[in-house]
Amino acid sequence: MGNKNKTISFRVNEDAFEALQDIAEERDISLSAVFRDYVDLLVEHDGQVAVVPEEELAEADSESDDEPEPTFPPTVEVPKSFLREHERLELETEHLREQLEEHKTYVTELRDRLDDETDEVLLLDDLDDGEGDESEPYQLR
Secondary structure (H helix, E strand, C coil): CCCCCCCCCCCCCHHHHHHHHHHHHHHCCCHHHHHHHHHHHHHHCCCCCCCCCHHHHHHHHHHCCCCCCCCCCCCCCCCHHHHHHHHHHHHHHHHHHHHHHHHHHHHHHHHHHHHHCCCCCCCHHHHCCCCCCCCCCCCCC
């Protein structure tokens, strides 16, 4: 049995909701991601998480010069090769979408032509020009 995702639902007042939306926009993530990050942090530290304003965090960091200065929110350095590959894949995706649209247009055109020609029946005898000698049977090899 694998882990199954569960849905949590609760209500917050409008001011808190707007503040959470601002946080999500500032971090350029979805509102759901804000909650997932917070829940992951709670689980990781057995619920022992304190919310500290950035000013207090900066003061605490300046008092402890021995430790490296943490940044909030944490940042991750991404290699340029990863970014280039991501951009290449985005371009390829765009190209494939354009091709798909072209194929859809072509298929639609073929279907329309087929619908227009449904009453037209071709007999195989009509296709035969009469050329060739019918007395000689075809041989299969």
